[in-house]
Amino acid sequence: MNVVSSCSIASCLEAAKNYGGPMIVQFSRGGGQFIAGKTADNADDAACIAGSVAGALHVRQVAELYGVPVILHTDHCQRSWLPWFDGLMDANEKYFKANGEPLFSSHMLDLSEEPLEENVGTCKEYLQRMAKCDILLEMELGVTGGEEDGVDNTDIDSSRLYTQPEEVWEVYQQLSSVPNGRFTVAAAFGNVHGVYAPGNVDLQPQILHNTQKYISEKLGDGDPKPTCFVFHGGSGSSREDIRYAIEAGTIKMNIDTDTQWAFWDGVREYEAKYHDYLQGQIGNPEGETKPNKKYYDPRMALRSGEEAMAKRLCEAAEDLNCIDVLNWSK
Ligand SMILES: [Zn+2]
Numbered sequence: 001m002n003v004v005s006s007c008s009i010a011s012c013l014e015a016a017k018n019y020g021g022p023m024i025v026q027f028s029r030g031g032g033q034f035i036a037g038k039t040a041d042n043a044d045d046a047a048c049i050a051g052s053v054a055g056a057l058h059v060r061q062v063a064e065l066y067g068v069p070v071i072l073h074t075d076h077c078q079r080s081w082l083p084w085f086d087g088l089m090d091a092n093e094k095y096f097k098a099n100g101e102p103l104f105s106s107h108m109l110d111l112s113e114e115p116l117e118e119n120v121g122t123c124k125e126y127l128q129r130m131a132k133c134d135i136l137l138e139m140e141l142g143v144t145g146g147e148e149d150g151v152d153n154t155d156i157d158s159s160r161l162y163t164q165p166e167e168v169w170e171v172y173q174q175l176s177s178v179p180n181g182r183f184t185v186a187a188a189f190g191n192v193h194g195v196y197a198p199g200n201v202d203l204q205p206q207i208l209h210n211t212q213k214y215i216s217e218k219l220g221d222g223d224p225k226p227t228c229f230v231f232h233g234g235s236g237s238s239r240e241d242i243r244y245a246i247e248a249g250t251i252k253m254n255i256d257t258d259t260q261w262a263f264w265d266g267v268r269e270y271e272a273k274y275h276d277y278l279q280g281q282i283g284n285p286e287g288e289t290k291p292n293k294k295y296y297d298p299r300m301a302l303r304s305g306e307e308a309m310a311k312r313l314c315e316a317a318e319d320l321n322c323i324d325v326l327n328w329s330k
Helices: 006-019 029-036 043-066 079-099 116-131 165-176 206-219 239-247 257-273 298-319
Strands: 023-027 070-074 106-109 136-141 145-148 151-153 183-187 229-231 250-253 282-284 287-291
Touching: 006 023, 006 043, 006 070, 006 257, 006 298, 023 029, 023 043, 029 043, 029 079, 043 070, 043 079, 079 106, 079 116, 106 116, 116 136, 116 165, 136 165, 165 183, 165 206, 183 206, 206 239, 229 239, 239 250, 239 298, 257 298
Parallel strands: 023 070, 070 106, 106 136, 136 183, 183 229, 229 250
Antiparallel strands: 145 151, 282 287
């Protein structure tokens, strides 16, 4: 789940407590910068780093109050954004030294725009560093379509939206060779960022299944699902496609657009309900001199957004077979 503020973090934790499952809270580079504040000095990604680190520390501080396990993750990072990634790794190593665990559980490196060899080579270098403090790497193969966080792939050649099994096998071999290296693959199977009118997205989750079969045969060790996949662009996907992707070895789905909408829809609903109380500091349908402070207190509209987002997240948890899973082990 992508977050951009303490409000969206609270929505995540509220939802996880309600559905009784774990939660992956992730920061995009832009989301981290937003947390630091849009006018904070961002030389060498300083604000992107500081905001992501502050967000992670905030989650650690409050998550205990909800009693839910949280995985802290960061989203897409292309080569030109590596200063952000390096800053997060410095913070992880410092935190690991003091606490015996990394600040973040995992990070994504998205070099899918580059030739396979360069993508895998850089991922392997980073995984060697990450593995030393128990951090998992999420890498991307193929291209997630659509537009998100300032990266626009809406006009990309459609063949690149579908990952080939041979590419995943190459990644599998390279990254498996790293001691203590753990990784997931965000493979493209027609998934896109954003929500579009029906008919514009051609999801082919059987690509994931075919890839598992291909790698399983190469390994020959009887494991039918050797690869852990990540499903980007979960928003707008049918429960059927989501469940199929899980069956094919998907262990993480990203959802952003649908919860962005849910948050806004909560704010919109609040404004619509109290519109006549929100047009000035004094004066509403109950009287010309009535004060409106309790209606325009920002917490009122923001709380409405939080509630709507938490509700949407509970629906996502249902799609993902994640209801009450914390009680399964008890
Ligand atoms: Zn994505």
